[in-house]
Amino acid sequence: MNEINLPDFPQPGERLAPSHKSDDALELLTRRRSTPAIGLSEPGPDEAQIRHLLGIAARVPDHGKLAPWRFILFEHEARASFGNVLGKIWSAKNGDATPEQVDFERNRFNRAPLVIAVISCVTEKHAIPVWEQELSAGAACQNLLIGASAMGFGAQWLTEWYAFDHDVKDMLGLRSGERIAGFIYIGTARDEPVERKRPTAHIGRWKA
Template sequence: MNDRDFTQFPAPGDRLAPCHPSPDTLALLTRRRSATAITMADPGPSQDQLDHLLGIAARVPDHGKLAPWRFIVFQGDARDSFGRTLGEVFAAATPDATEAQIAFETGRFTRAPLVIAVISTVLERHKVPEWEQILSAGAVCQNLLIAASAMGYGAQWLTEWYAFDPQIKATLGLGSGERIAGFVYVGTVTEEPVERPRPQARVDHWTT
């Protein structure tokens, strides 16, 4: 190991280690647990940390170097303004909704100091299969969860109804071939998450 700063992103053409033995990384992955957005509070990541998070998120397998995803970041007052849109769309679609229900929908994005929308931007009729492009966007979401945890923040990957609502998607400016892979909420956790039951991994060994 030399004295280079390995927290900096490499430049094109840099030679990179083929592996990075790290007990700390293995421990993080072994015990990684999403925090619920409702348990998050300020402070959220600084601007430098946000830039680093997004840079890490983009370091995923990407067949064809298409970068088939983009980000929409919600911070500060932008969370309130978008929340008002959520409340209005919900109220229009749910005529019998109570004021409390509308208020809850309006406040969704204020549950955490930072919300990152990961937009899957599939290039249609491309030689790289759409499924591979979609999987790459999913890997972006997972990288965000892991990087946020490594920075000392809690994170949760959610979709919820507004990820699939046509009016919300239009408001966000989604175009042809674009879908919301998820909203990743990031913030300081006020309650430690509790481990949940997890399914036994299904494993087959090919022997022929």
């Protein structure tokens, strides 16, 4: 992988450019395509790149400055360890599951070198609507995808059954008001993803 220079994050109080005109950024956004997790492999981001990705993820609109998200990282042996948890939970809830199906569930997190769980952490009974807080967590997921792509990695945002399972949430230590916004799988793409058909945008204009 080509070396990439990671820019410094701005310091509080620093004046920032109101826009960042960039042909490269426009091309990235225009041609961004998720890489299926099954098509990811080593190497994944190194420690400095991971820290930078999480910093990028936090630079999202955040009405009220509540930081309504947190991150759980799965890498190295932790992927297999959590996979064993998924396998046990799946097996317990699907008594007719075959060994092959249980093994598939057990290996979900081994599909990529790095998996980042984005946890939506809303502050309930707050002036900032819950919906806006949840949207901020979704924006953090998208920033991870864009940041990973800009670093030269493939990535996919998935939920799948384990994002909604109460036992999985308990194992992850989710508290009241917390939900899994998604799991971001990040690694090196083994092949170029193929563009899919995109929906036609429904656009309206308000007429005075």
